[in-house]
Amino acid sequence: MDRIFKKADIVFLSGDINTFYFSRYRGEGVFVATATDAKYFTDPRYSEEAKEQAACAVVESKKPFADAAALIKEHGGTVGCDFSEMTHSAFLRLAAELDSLKLVDISAEIKEIRSVKSDAETELIKAAAAINDKAYAELLSRVREGMTEMDMAAELEYLMKLNGAEALAFETIAAFGENGSRPHAHPSQRKLRRGDMVTLDFGAKRSGYCSDITRTFSFGNPSEKMKSVYETVLSANLVGLSAALAGVKACDVDTAARSYIAEKGMGEYFTHSTGHGVGAEIHELPWVNPTNETILIRNMVITVEPGIYIPDLGGVRIEDLVVIKEDGLPAEILSKTPKELIIM
Numbered sequence: 137m138d139r140i141f142k143k144a145d146i147v148f149l150s151g152d153i154n155t156f157y158f159s160r161y162r163g164e165g166v167f168v169a170t171a172t173d174a175k176y177f178t179d180p181r182y183s184e185e186a187k188e189q190a191a192c193a194v195v196e197s198k199k200p201f202a203d204a205a206a207l208i209k210e211h212g213g214t215v216g217c218d219f220s221e222m223t224h225s226a227f228l229r230l231a232a233e234l235d236s237l238k239l240v241d242i243s244a245e246i247k248e249i250r251s252v253k254s255d256a257e258t259e260l261i262k263a264a265a266a267i268n269d270k271a272y273a274e275l276l277s278r279v280r281e282g283m284t285e286m287d288m289a290a291e292l293e294y295l296m297k298l299n300g301a302e303a304l305a306f307e308t309i310a311a312f313g314e315n316g317s318r319p320h321a322h323p324s325q326r327k328l329r330r331g332d333m334v335t336l337d338f339g340a341k342r343s344g345y346c347s348d349i350t351r352t353f354s355f356g357n358p359s360e361k362m363k364s365v366y367e368t369v370l371s372a373n374l375v376g377l378s379a380a381l382a383g384v385k386a387c388d389v390d391t392a393a394r395s396y397i398a399e400k401g402m403g404e405y406f407t408h409s410t411g412h413g414v415g416a417e418i419h420e421l422p423w424v425n426p427t428n429e430t431i432l433i434r435n436m437v438i439t440v441e442p443g444i445y446i447p448d449l450g451g452v453r454i455e456d457l458v459v460i461k462e463d464g465l466p467a468e469i470l471s472k473t474p475k476e477l478i479i480m
Contacts, residue, residue, distance in 0.1 A: 140249075143216060146170050146208055147242065148205075179200055180198070214238050217241065217242065251415075274299075275295055285312055313332040339418060344416055345415060353477070366452050380432065386429070406445075412438065439455050
């Protein structure tokens, strides 16, 4: 928090992610902190649980927002807020409550802090990633001809919950055959047929932290073209993982994977970034894209997820979740599910 208090005298945070990140409690409330003290304000519906779980003092109030604002007004000084997470109505209300106190945006500082995980946070993300692996392994025994994309997504989500997920990290992607050409396909009533490649992108949330994985398999023998696409994506994934080292620019990880696909003549079909940070939110800093020159450092958690998407034919994406380690050491791969092409 030191970098925040170089810019603000007191901090006010609303919104689920930031209040959880700094208080360690997931509920409804607002968070206020100075350089020496922190308080989480919530109403009686949450106060008992908050007092058990929060890592800071909890103030029970029938008017959490107003009482938090009163404390800030009493303290005085510049007020730091995350404008990117704060609703417009909350901003206007806080500004009105605080009269002439200056509100400053600390969103960049917060995002940078959250981009580097503590050892405890990486352990929570590992636990969420393990749920993915278990759910996927169990799903494969349930795959049947004629099931729809929506059926498969529902089965997978149920298995994540059964294996300990408290929530989904994001909406599950299940794409069969030609629908695999859509990187963010929404599950439909399209039925599974022999020869279909199946792409599944899914993630669990456990103890407030997200996981993310994508695997592609074939239901019956795929075409030679799609086999070639799969091998190209798998190799690009491995090249990207090898580049994901402390001291390397995020854009260089993207370049490694993207250049491999381009060398194979399929660069036009890789249409998104190679990865992104993962933590309390499914998409966090650093962005692993062609332009981000952020230097990767120990305990950043990122995805490496190259893909090839060919309209009217299908697509393949293979995504791993990794933790950046000390200088010279390869990234720790949290996604343990095998990546060799499975033909069912």
